[in-house]
Amino acid sequence: MEIEQTVLVQCPYCAECFEVLVECSIAHQEYIEDCEVCCRPVTIVVDVAEDGSVSTWTRSEDV
Numbered sequence: 864m865e866i867e868q869t870v871l872v873q874c875p876y877c878a879e880c881f882e883v884l885v886e887c888s889i890a891h892q893e894y895i896e897d898c899e900v901c902c903r904p905v906t907i908v909v910d911v912a913e914d915g916s917v918s919t920w921t922r923s924e925d926v
């Protein structure tokens with residue numbers, strides 16, 4: 864199992880996809896990363912299952 868994994872997430876502002884690096888040894892994490900396309904802060908939520916599969920989704924901050 865990889866310790867770090869690159870996953871594609873979709874920006875909630877501009878709908879463009881960009882890659883983020885996920886630390887797979889942490890089961891649940893949330894962090895903010897600037898969108899590579901529109902540069903707005905995107906909250907990225909990551910869940911790593913016991914079998915190592917990674918789920919990610921995104922949230923916009925300024926609602």
Ligand SMILES: [Zn+2]
Nearest residue numbers: 874877898901
């Ligand atoms: Zn964007």
